[in-house]
Amino acid sequence: MPIPPILETILECIEPSSSFTGALPRVTSSSGATYFVKLGRPSEKEQYEGESESLRLFDRSSPGIAPKLFVNGIDESTERPYMISEYIDVKSSSLSSHGGAEYLAKKLATEVHSLSSENGKFGFSIPTYCGVTRIENGWYDTWEEAYGKMIGGLLDGIEREGRDPRGELVKMGKEVITRAIPHLLGPRLKCTPSFLHGDLWSGNVAISTRTSKPFIYDPSSYFGHNEADLSIARIFEGFPRAFYETYHQYRTKSEPVEEYEQRADLYELFHYLNHMLVFGVSLKGEAQ
Template sequence: MVTNHVFEPLDPSQILASLWGGGGTLASKVTRSLSMPVTFLIEKLQALFPGETFTAGGGPRILSSGGRRYYGKVGTASEMEQYHAEKRSLQLMSAAAPGLCPSVISASHEGRPYLISDYLDLSSLSAFAGASSILARRLASELHTSKSENGKYGFECPTFCGATKIDNGWYDTWAEAYNAMIGGLLDKLERRGSYKELCIKGREIQEKVIPFYLGGRLKGVEPVLCHGDLWSGNVGADTDGNPAIFDPSSYYGHNESDLAIGRMFGGFSTAFYDEYHSLRPKSEPVEEYSQRLKLYQLFHYLNHTVLFGNGYSGQSMNLANQLLKSVPL
């Protein structure tokens, strides 16, 4: 998820600073807001590693006497689903592609939700020659080969693409799963009452375009693990040039769908996609790849309309019209 094309990930220390309020001066509020979550997180780490000591490292960082660095954050009761979704997404991605995303050290979504993971010191992917190519290979050969245990499409719990809740569930076909993803966004827009024409077009997409491109004519699709929000702001490289992905909104679906938002907002080169598809070829029919890409991008344009309003509704409408014109009457 991106905000008006400005690629500036939120400083996690700002999240920590906003969690706790109460009376007192501004200075005391800030001190208390930072110290209370950090103390809580240190207690969790101390219970896991009783032989070590832990100190606050500034912002979301916690330092251990053993030399490890951890990333920690604490949420509120209203954020329990978000924390559970992030934990499960990271756990599954770590199992599929070890080291490609932060490893969850400790987490809970009950009561006072929190998450502790490895702290990754990341720079832009483009800062390291070869990092983009490594990422393409790891996505194609590891993450996007990890299939759902039940053989179905969807996900075990609701996830969040940005702040938008995606209800998920399990579906026998990819067309059904993607139809539900699009439908959930249209439901949200319809409740607002100001996107009537877009929602009408969106329902036509569900009725005509999704069955046409993602139904029986689409060959070789399997329910593989997807990051779900794979744009340049959710990707980086560590000090050794190893790529990493984070802030997932995972689901099991068509691997091509995970490449859509990256083509919308930049950050990945043509060589990245060439490398990826050299290992994982485009699905058949190959000649419909570009139309499938537009269909997968529609999810993200609709989501940005949900999040940010009219600035993206026109792009969503334009894309919907293109897709509707591309299918037989």
């Protein structure tokens, strides 16, 4: 679609005296700069705000690891949300090429996951979206409580959408909240709030043509236990062993180390439940 007048006006504020060509989402200025311009529906205001706030925090924690956000807001005349960010050309390559896995692992371990919440709590200030699923967020004093709320929200959605007609999965999930989460994520776990991508799988990673380095996008961010950010990549693969090995060279496994694999399974559960909520029964077996 052509550039709407409201977005062209905003682009002119970013680059005064420039003209702009192209069609959404890729817009090029007369200076040669290229922008990624998104215009949503009024119902997507919350989603755009969550992604925008996430991108701001990526720029604060690790500049270049995600597209730089220039501006976001609401077009008052139409109530449609918009975002304007850096446009990054990508090339066909994988994390296994040219040290990409090691680069991304180090950036996450030493920069992104080193950013903590200003209030020292777990969660996030506003809702974010993991795919199309709204994560309510909020602030919690403990990781145990925060993650329990995240799992509980998905179980409520599964029940509401009729994805588990017999109630077997929801019943098991509630036991996870009352038994497994307190055991594995309670006071024995040594962790502090880390800024997370929240949906870090290979489909949300690309290689920049300009730098030949990986960058990440489409976040569903919150402040949580850093190990939770490694979970969905285990499900859908695409991250080589070198990624995990390098990551833990810079950020060691949390104590108690002997429960690392059990915690990883518990963090995978969030994504299995989310995919079941979105797509139906396709991943019910894995979730169980």
